[in-house]
Amino acid sequence: MYQILKQIIKTGIKTETPPQVDESMRVDTQRLQQEILDVFGGALAIRQVDAGSCNGCELEIHAVNNAYYNIEGMGIKFVASPRHADLLLVTGPVSRHMEIALKRTYDATPDPKLVVAIGDCACDGGIFGESYASCGKVSNVIPVDVVVSGCPPAPTAILQGILTAISARKP
Amino acid sequence: MPIKHPNLKLTRLTDALPAWTGEIGPDDLHEICRQVHDGGGRLVALWGSDTRQQDRGFQLHVLLLNETGMVCLNVQLSAEQPVYPDISQIFPAASRMQRATYDMLGIYAQEGHDHRKWVRHGAWHSGSFPLRKDFDAAASRTDEADAYPFVQVEGQGVHEIPVGPVHAGIIEPGHFRFSIIGERVLRLEERLGYVHKGIEKRFESMSLQQGAKLAGRVSGDSTVAYAWAYAMAAESIAKVTPPSRALWMRALLLERERVANHLGDLGYLGNDVALAFGFAQFWILKEQVLRNNAALFGHRYLMDTIAPGGVAVTLSAEGKRVIEAECAMLEQQVRILRGIYDEHAGVQDRFIGTGVVTPKLAAQLGLCGLAGRASAQAWDARVQFACAPYDKLDVQMSTYRNGDVASRAIVRFGELFESLRLQREILVNLIHEDEAPAALAKLPPNGFGIGMVEGWRGEVMVAIHTDAQGNLTRVHPHDPSWQNWPLLEHAIIDNIVPDFPLINKSFNLSYSGQDL
Numbered sequence: 059m060y061q062i063l064k065q066i067i068k069t070g071i072k073t074e075t076p077p078q079v080d081e082s083m084r085v086d087t088q089r090l091q092q093e094i095l096d097v098f099g100g101a102l103a104i105r106q107v108d109a110g111s112c113n114g115c116e117l118e119i120h121a122v123n124n125a126y127y128n129i130e131g132m133g134i135k136f137v138a139s140p141r142h143a144d145l146l147l148v149t150g151p152v153s154r155h156m157e158i159a160l161k162r163t164y165d166a167t168p169d170p171k172l173v174v175a176i177g178d179c180a181c182d183g184g185i186f187g188e189s190y191a192s193c194g195k196v197s198n199v200i201p202v203d204v205v206v207s208g209c210p211p212a213p214t215a216i217l218q219g220i221l222t223a224i225s226a227r228k229p
Numbered sequence: 230m231p232i233k234h235p236n237l238k239l240t241r242l243t244d245a246l247p248a249w250t251g252e253i254g255p256d257d258l259h260e261i262c263r264q265v266h267d268g269g270g271r272l273v274a275l276w277g278s279d280t281r282q283q284d285r286g287f288q289l290h291v292l293l294l295n296e297t298g299m300v301c302l303n304v305q306l307s308a309e310q311p312v313y314p315d316i317s318q319i320f321p322a323a324s325r326m327q328r329a330t331y332d333m334l335g336i337y338a339q340e341g342h343d344h345r346k347w348v349r350h351g352a353w354h355s356g357s358f359p360l361r362k363d364f365d366a367a368a369s370r371t372d373e374a375d376a377y378p379f380v381q382v383e384g385q386g387v388h389e390i391p392v393g394p395v396h397a398g399i400i401e402p403g404h405f406r407f408s409i410i411g412e413r414v415l416r417l418e419e420r421l422g423y424v425h426k427g428i429e430k431r432f433e434s435m436s437l438q439q440g441a442k443l444a445g446r447v448s449g450d451s452t453v454a455y456a457w458a459y460a461m462a463a464e465s466i467a468k469v470t471p472p473s474r475a476l477w478m479r480a481l482l483l484e485r486e487r488v489a490n491h492l493g494d495l496g497y498l499g500n501d502v503a504l505a506f507g508f509a510q511f512w513i514l515k516e517q518v519l520r521n522n523a524a525l526f527g528h529r530y531l532m533d534t535i536a537p538g539g540v541a542v543t544l545s546a547e548g549k550r551v552i553e554a555e556c557a558m559l560e561q562q563v564r565i566l567r568g569i570y571d572e573h574a575g576v577q578d579r580f581i582g583t584g585v586v587t588p589k590l591a592a593q594l595g596l597c598g599l600a601g602r603a604s605a606q607a608w609d610a611r612v613q614f615a616c617a618p619y620d621k622l623d624v625q626m627s628t629y630r631n632g633d634v635a636s637r638a639i640v641r642f643g644e645l646f647e648s649l650r651l652q653r654e655i656l657v658n659l660i661h662e663d664e665a666p667a668a669l670a671k672l673p674p675n676g677f678g679i680g681m682v683e684g685w686r687g688e689v690m691v692a693i694h695t696d697a698q699g700n701l702t703r704v705h706p707h708d709p710s711w712q713n714w715p716l717l718e719h720a721i722i723d724n725i726v727p728d729f730p731l732i733n734k735s736f737n738l739s740y741s742g743q744d745l
């Protein structure tokens with residue numbers, strides 16, 4: 059225990075200031091209303107869905123949990139069930155084999171819900187494109203509010219996308 | 230010569246690793262496989278190709294490995310009746326590969342015991358095969374109900390827990406079917422293939438350079454290993470050797486990938502036994518490695534840093550100092566953290582004896598890579614087939630015998646420290662004379678090459694076939710997860726369901742890399 063405490067004190071606080079929201083990431087300007095923000099309050103629950111990614115985007119989503127980005131410190135947490143989620147964070151080109159699972163996850167998420175598509179594959183199909191096995195971008199399968207490009211996008215960009223999705227729409 | 234058989238004439242490939250190919254008929258396949266198996270050899274990969282346009286019917290490719298090197302057997306199959314003898318009795322790992330090869334190509338293992346589909350779910354018709362050259366993607370679309378006959382376990386008090394494909398964490402999708410009594414697991418059956426996104430078909434329409442980008446995205450956490458294996462295969466066909474500076478750089482990048490992944494996994498192993506401290510600490514270290522990667526090589530995970538013929542990045546003298554300082558810092562910090570893990574009763578209680586794969590079972594079923602080494606399978610491509618620059622590095626292999634979660638953690642720690650040592654050695658040897666990189670634009674016609682690299686998870690293999698114009702006609706990437714997924718089904722038996730995430734994490738296998 060002494061060793062653990064010593065290490066914690068030596069490590070100190072690593073968390074950095076979160077990024078500003080970026081309205082240019084927003085795809086659908088109509089869906090988010092101030093009331094929704096009021097419903098979410100200060101806390102946000104995210105369900106992450108890998109719909110066919112190479113796992114690169116997942117690495118960066120893991121990283122937003124680390125001490126530098128400290129997403130939980132902002133009251134945002136990842137949850138195990140779509141039924142507990144306010145926002146879906148979706149990666150990958152949607153493989154045809156994940157199409158139904160993604161739709162069902164979307165349907166299982168209570169309204170009002172938000173969808174943020176993470177990574178080039180999720181934005182436009184990326185290097186995998188559309189094929190017999192891939193439906194391409196996420197918005198080909200479910201409605202998307204915000205897209206975050208990058209292969210994979212850096213953790214700050216992912217955070218920015220999430221914060222943009224939950225920020226009030228500029229009039 | 231690695232294998233002797235009257236009907237097998239081997240040709241040596243110009244490869245960074247000792248590798249041969251040879252043509253055989255289906256009737257000789259069993260005997261040769263048996264011989265390799267009895268000599269302690271293993272099956273690396275099994276795939277097929279459609280060569281009907283060249284009037285050669287279909288071909289089955291079986292890549293075997295023994296202590297002298299690799300042999301790729303090319304088995305000619307008829308266009309009308311493409312069947313071959315089942316080899317899963319000799320190499321159990323072949324079973325899923327045979328099933329996948331049927332789904333993708335329609336070539337068939339006779340007398341196989343398991344003929345269920347593997348990668349195909351409902352996305353394309355049974356009876357249509359994506360890797361055939363005349364496959365019509367538009368006509369393949371189907372809404373066939375996706376039925377899959379899981380093995381049923383019956384008996385009083387037995388019940389089933391289906392999990393996935395969407396899991397409860399930030400993790401790739403797959404389906405697990407647990408049969409349990411109380412909390413005790415009697416049987417686990419995996420069903421994968423959910424992230425099959427047509428990677429192999431995609432390669433067929435790509436240039437050599439585009440293919441390099443795609444190879445680096447077969448499994449995002451092993452991008453260096455795949456990109457190097459792909460480049461190695463291409464260089465083998467073109468008969469070129471990259472400049473030595475490029476090879477030193479590749480090894481540096483590969484070891485950095487290994488360090489980053491081991492740090493992340495050691496953090497999660499702590500997290501999974503409720504030591505959140507471990508996650509926080511290891512991920513601070515991992516983040517520092519990633520940030521240095523971004524600053525020095527332009528990408529946190531090192532994607533697109535390796536190109537066929539050479540590398541796309543350089544390292545300045547200042548960059549070398551950054552890496553040296555990072556290695557020293559990691560060495561010191563990881564030692565402290567290992568001490569804490571070792572002494573923490575809660576961690577040791579959950580790690581020791583959990584998810585055991587005995588050395589005997591590991592050898593029987595062909596467990597490989599990091600998990601294999603934790604179960605006394607002493608294989609590491611950097612040691613047995615030390616291609617440049619590993620031939621100058623004298624890699625110390627980390628092995629352990631107990632085959633439990635604790636052993637897999639111990640092997641990770643061992644490899645992490647060894648990677649830090651290797652990085653420092655590489656930096657000493659990495660001299661910046663201006664060698665012209667052999668830019669590889671196009672490959673010669675009708676070529677075949679293999680690349681194999683010891684990635685952080687295990688052996689990553691890429692095979693490339695070119696057509697009469699020198700275009701990519703067939704590229705087959707192979708992930709060590711193919712070999713290791715079936716062992717996870719054994720490791721969980723008699724453990725409790727709540728230990729599954731921990732056991733699963735201790736293997737950390739790839740879905741994308743094997744669903745393709």
Ligand code: SF4
Nearest residue numbers: 112114177178179209
């Ligand atoms: S965007 Fe890049 S990192 Fe993300 S899934 Fe696609 S290929 Fe992988």
